[in-house]
Amino acid sequence: MNKFLSSLSVLVVAFATSFSVNAQEVKGDAKAGAGKNSMCIGCHGIKGYQASFPEIHKVPMISGQSAAYIAAALNGYKKGDRKHPTMRGIADSLSDQDIADLAAYYAASGVVEGAPELPAAAAGTTKAQELVAKGNCASCHGANFSKPIDPSYPKIAGQHSDYLFVALKSYKNVESAQVGRGNAIMGGIAKQFSNAELKELANYVGSLPSDLKTVPQSRFK
Template identity: 70%
Template sequence: MNKLLLPVLVALVAQVTTFSAFAQEIKGDAKQGETKNAMCIGCHGIVGYQASFPEIHKVPMISGQGSKYIVSALNAYKKGERKHPSMRGIADTLSDQDVADLAAYYEASGAVAGAAAPAKAAGGSAKAEALLAKGSCVSCHGDNFSKPLDPSYPKIAGQHSDYLFVALKSYKAENKAIVGRGNAIMGGTVKQFTNAELKEMANYIGSLPGELKVVPQRQFKQ
């Protein structure tokens, strides 16, 4: 009987593997993403918009962010690895195709054909640079913190510094029902720093030239 079952099991494994590979290759359509961003533009499409949870800070700029990072972040909210209630509620309503389409839209949003890459930052705070070196931050976020070594990692140069500070602290939060982020690499990195040091790092990274921006919605859809 085992000999009879073996080909069936092999076929089932092959089907599951093929399905998994297909699921990972969902292609995003930026034009479709633009039609699905109604729940995004109310925060991410308003220049200077501030959130009040878990403390007051500007919402992150996501136009120009890498699509694979956006997919990774939204899936982390869906899985509960990121515990922001509003973002998890929104992410839970999105299909895998919706996530891919929105990610493609925001990666392309605001891009200017032929635009030069951000200039290399001038020397900044020696203290902040020493802290970033201690955390080996460039090893993931890349040159000038704008060229991630893995596309599922975010560009962070020029991101709102108050948001970066809140995000960094969230990796230190443990056993919280509605606050915190679960990521072994980031958790291990930030826990070696005080909050004052994290703020120093966030302020420096936020001051760097980057590719992220807020692209205001021209008009709200009817």
């Protein structure tokens, strides 16, 4: 294992341990979360909805993500580690209990009991395989990129590829007041790649079978 991957492994363990301790402090209630998602459904409750600011891309599918990841993302916006202005404004308005309740709600949203396991991820092009290996993506995002090694990490298989591309670029641009993301693990990984390579990686991962969904609210069906 080279020095970068060795350092990455240490960071992964430290970050996961830190988040797991914090996540145990507040318990989420999915039913309560269903009554608190009015600020979420206007974007995340419409299939194919496309954001136009600060970059154009489909908003991410969040139904089916783990509660720990959703909470981590919202807290990231609240703390300023993630710089998206709209999401920062929403997260700032949420209490720790609100975040826990919304996370519980979206983790359960669209989940079908007894659903079959996802099929194996296609290998992709030779170039895609090289990029995935270089980024060591499976070491955090797990089998099929849908079984993260820690619940505070996202499932990424099948996520909108244009969103994945914007997210990956954001880790290279941490100082940006509108799109930057501060994360030592992802920053170190993303900076190894050109934007063209990140786009190819995002297109591959976005093409894979997924647990993620957009579950429309009745008013948007």
